[in-house]
Amino acid sequence: MNLPQTATGANLQQGLEAPAVLQPVAASLFADRAARFERLADGHASGDWLAFLARLSRIQHELLQSHPAVPLPSEAERIRAREHGMPVLPANGWRRDRVWRQHLAALADGLLPHAPDVLRPVLAGLPAIGEAELERLADGVLRTEYDPAHSARLPFIAAALQVYWAWMAAQPALAGLARLDVPGVCPCCGSLPVASVIQAGQYAGARYLHCSLCSTEWNLVRANCSSCGETDKVSYRVLEAEGGTTRDTVRAEVCDDCHSYLKQVLRDKDASADPVADDLATLALDILVDEAGYLRSGPNPLFIPGGVTESRADG
Ligand SMILES: [Zn+2]
Ligand SMILES: [Zn+2]
Incomplete structure (x- = not known):
């Protein structure tokens, strides 16, 4: 395994050896986010919405803790991505496992009892969307081409995809990624x-x-x-x-x-x-x-x- 590429240039300035790439920490990523949303909701003008997002993050956490093992890039794919300076789990093009749609159903289920009135029909309607349509909406989310006709649904689709991608990104097989030549995109998935x-x-x-x-x-x-x-x-x-x-x-x-x-x-x-x-x-x-x-x-x-x-x- 390659050692993480160090952040040369930043080191002198910052006096430390910061790794080039940090993997998400599955045990704490969404739990910490949920706790932060809860704190920010307190006394905030949009407190109800932030508290709702705390629940969403909590469910993301639970889904990530019980995530099934799903296919990862092969060693050959990882080597090829590194050689070509390409993201190893490209948001745009990776063969998605269906597990993300199970995450979406669990999010809809878990959030429905706590949803504001305006979101209830959105959440209640998610399970009825066909697979092909869900995959089309997911493609749009992953390319940041948001279909305005479905904008209320897209944050939940994004939340489900975040769980799936974070699980893969956190795996030991994905350790030691190098930064890409383009500094503004994720070295793991190519997203912004x-x-x-x-x-x-x-x-x-x-x-x-x-x-x-x-x-x-x-x-x-x-x-x-x-x-x-x-x-x-x-x-x-x-x-x-x-x-x-x-x-x-x-x-x-x-x-x-x-x-x-x-x-x-x-x-x-x-x-x-x-x-x-x-x-x-x-x-x-x-x-x-x-x-x-x-x-x-x-x-x-x-x-x-x-x-x-x-x-x-x-x-
Ligand atoms: Zn600029
Ligand atoms: Zn990424």
């Missing part, structure tokens, strides 16, 4: 990052991009635009504090070269901060940056604009 994370603890200060699908994290030198690689034109936008606890743990990194932005979650300020949960608790920051003319460079598929949850996501 949901946010970047400034780490605390073992790799304190290192910046990692967090995959919006498989939750793999990959190192990128701080102050490099994750979209175009430019370093000179990166700056930060923050929300004015309003007594909230999350405001200083999230900032938007904007690039005046490619006019994109991605949020940065500062675990060195709050070790429990989570790229997915903290992102959805700070949608007001997206509005602010969007109005300033920047386009978000990576998705959070638990929030699909145009879905029935949009009106409640005003925090």
Whole structure:
């Protein structure tokens, strides 16, 4: 097995040996996210929605703990991916196991009793969607081409796919991935990052991009635009504090070269901060940056604009 490629360049600056790629930790990934959603929901203007997402994350956690063994890339496929600098479990093109549809059914089942009225018919209708249609919707989610006619369903499809991809990404066979030549896509699945994370603890200060699908994290030198690689034109936008606890743990990194932005979650300020949960608790920051003319460079598929949850996501 190859040793992880170290983050040269970042090391001098950060004084540590941060691995190039971190696999998701199956035991804690969704449990920590659920706990974070719960904390963020408390006193938040969109608290009901965040609490609902805490339940969703909790079910993702349970599904991940009892996940059946499903096919992984063969050794030959892993070697080929490495040689060609390609993701080993490509979101776009991997032969999906049907298990993700079982995850979707379990999510619908588990969430229905707790769903807000507006989402009940959406969840109740998920099991009736045919396999071919579900696979078509999944293809759209994985390519971030969201079918507006189904936007209310897509976050649940994304949540089910996240469980399946995170299970595969966390397996020992997937250890030791190298970063790709394109810094802005996940070395495991080729998806875009949901946010970047400034780490605390073992790799304190290192910046990692967090995959919006498989939750793999990959190192990128701080102050490099994750979209175009430019370093000179990166700056930060923050929300004015309003007594909230999350405001200083999230900032938007904007690039005046490619006019994109991605949020940065500062675990060195709050070790429990989570790229997915903290992102959805700070949608007001997206509005602010969007109005300033920047386009978000990576998705959070638990929030699909145009879905029935949009009106409640005003925090
Ligand atoms: Zn990924
Ligand atoms: Zn840029």
